[in-house]
Amino acid sequence: xxGAPGAGKGTQAKKLADKYNIPHxxxxxxxxxxxxxxxxxxxxxxVYMDQGLLVPDELVVDLVVDRFKDADCKDGYVLDGFPRTIxxxxxxxxxxxxxxERIEYAIDVNVADEVIIDRMSGRRACLNCGxxxxxxxxxxxxxxxxxxxGKSLVLxxxxxxxxxxxxxxxxxxxxxxxxxxxxxxxxxxxxxxTKTMDETFHxxxxxxxx
Ligand code: AP5
Ligand code: MG
Ligand code: ZN
Numbered sequence: 001x002x003g004a005p006g007a008g009k010g011t012q013a014k015k016l017a018d019k020y021n022i023p024h025x026x027x028x029x030x031x032x033x034x035x036x037x038x039x040x041x042x043x044x045x046x047v048y049m050d051q052g053l054l055v056p057d058e059l060v061v062d063l064v065v066d067r068f069k070d071a072d073c074k075d076g077y078v079l080d081g082f083p084r085t086i087x088x089x090x091x092x093x094x095x096x097x098x099x100x101e102r103i104e105y106a107i108d109v110n111v112a113d114e115v116i117i118d119r120m121s122g123r124r125a126c127l128n129c130g131x132x133x134x135x136x137x138x139x140x141x142x143x144x145x146x147x148x149x150g151k152s153l154v155l156x157x158x159x160x161x162x163x164x165x166x167x168x169x170x171x172x173x174x175x176x177x178x179x180x181x182x183x184x185x186x187x188x189x190x191x192x193x194t195k196t197m198d199e200t201f202h203x204x205x206x207x208x209x210x
Pocket of ligand 2: 009011028
């Protein structure tokens with residue numbers, strides 16, 4: 001899943017993973033879990049994340065490559081927020097080709113920058129299970145509490161407006177080039193991320209089942 005910060009990658013990736021019963025692999029969630037647990041990786045990643053910068057490629061690639069070798073990934077998986085740079089995409093292709101595999105779809109969830117700033121200030125996240133809500137668009141059943149696991153919801157540290165602007169700039173500079181990368185491979189599918197969550201999901205499923 002490609003898309004700017006706040007485009008709805010995570011929201012859609014989770015729905016896809018549920019529908020097709022395959023794992024959802026979010027590098028952002030993995031880093032946040034590491035930060036929460038105070039691991040070495042978490043300490044390193046947090047320095048970059050809090051500034052809205054990308055974590056260096058060398059801290060990301062092996063993490064993902066190790067993850068999709070796990071048994072639960074044998075029928076496929078959804079990558080959310082990875083790859084995010086051309087070197088990451090190349091490293092991913094190389095790792096996959098070693099086992100005769102490839103990425104089947106690169107789905108770009110397309111949303112304009114103005115809409116994004118609005119969404120992020122209303123986002124509430126569960127740091128325990130990774131679920132995401134929006135105070136207006138997608139509210140939890142009970143205010144401030146995760147529907148899935150019952151833990152408290154938080155405003156992410158990097159969702160402050162200044163940091164969101166920085167993340168958008170970093171996205172345009174380092175991640176947007178991946179759109180051309182996957183167009184050239186003939187697997188890019190763009191969907192409209194400004195529709196409702198269910199409408200966007202419907203569009204993605206149509207693309208996959210076409
Ligand atoms: P990451 O966690 O991946 O953050 P991100 O890309 O900035 O994306 P977000 O998770 O903020 O947004 P999303 O697209 O998942 O949107 P969501 O579904 O939540 O990465 C965080 C940081 O980790 C990075 O900045 C970087 O430092 C580091 N990192 C991670 N991966 C890396 C990598 N590969 N390389 C290097 N560094 C890496 O939706 C947003 C909000 O909108 C929610 O509130 C949601 O409820 C709402 N919403 C969703 N869909 C709709 C809709 N259709 N209509 C209305 N509201 C909606
Ligand atoms: Mg996300
Ligand atoms: Zn939860």
